[in-house]
Amino acid sequence: LPASVEVYLEDTVANTLTLLNDSDYVITPSTDLSGTGRFYLRYSDDALSTIENSIDKLDIFALNSSDQIVVSGQLFENTKLELYDIQGRKVLSTRLDESLLQNRIDVSGINAGVYIVTVQSNNQEKTKKVILD
Structure with a gap:
């Protein structure tokens, strides 16, 4: 590969991107690894950045079995969730923890x-839009 191409190893379980051009990637798993879907190779002529982690990549859904709303994905600082009923009245407002990849709201x-x-x-x-049962 040309020197301008940067190669990254994405670990979907640890939610990390490791630049392989600079150093080796060493993992010592605590359990047996099998199957597909954990590791991906990504490459780019430009450096990868956190700009790609936009709020559009958030998944918002109701988990009715435990009476929770789940916000899954990378959040930015000062992120808040507001819940409105169908008539537009604010029912709930809470700040989300940007250090978590999944916030659960009771x-x-x-x-x-x-x-x-x-x-x-x-x-x-x-x-x-969510439906609470």
Whole structure:
């Protein structure tokens, strides 16, 4: 490969990207590894950056079995979640922990129905409809 191409190893379990041009990647697994889907090779002429981790890559869904709303994905600083009922009234507002890849919000005290979830971070916003049973 040309020297301008950067090769990365993506570990989907550890949620890391390791630049292989600079050093070797060493892993000592605590359990047996088998199957596919954990490691991927990524390459680029440009350096990979966190800009690709946009708020559009968030997954927002209701986990009705445990009365929770789950926000899964990389968050930015000062990210908050707001829950609105179908008539536009704010039912819940909470700050999300950007150090976690999956935030779970307890909605056991909220009535069943259709709600709108808005996740906001500075000038970014994602909105999704959820149904609570």
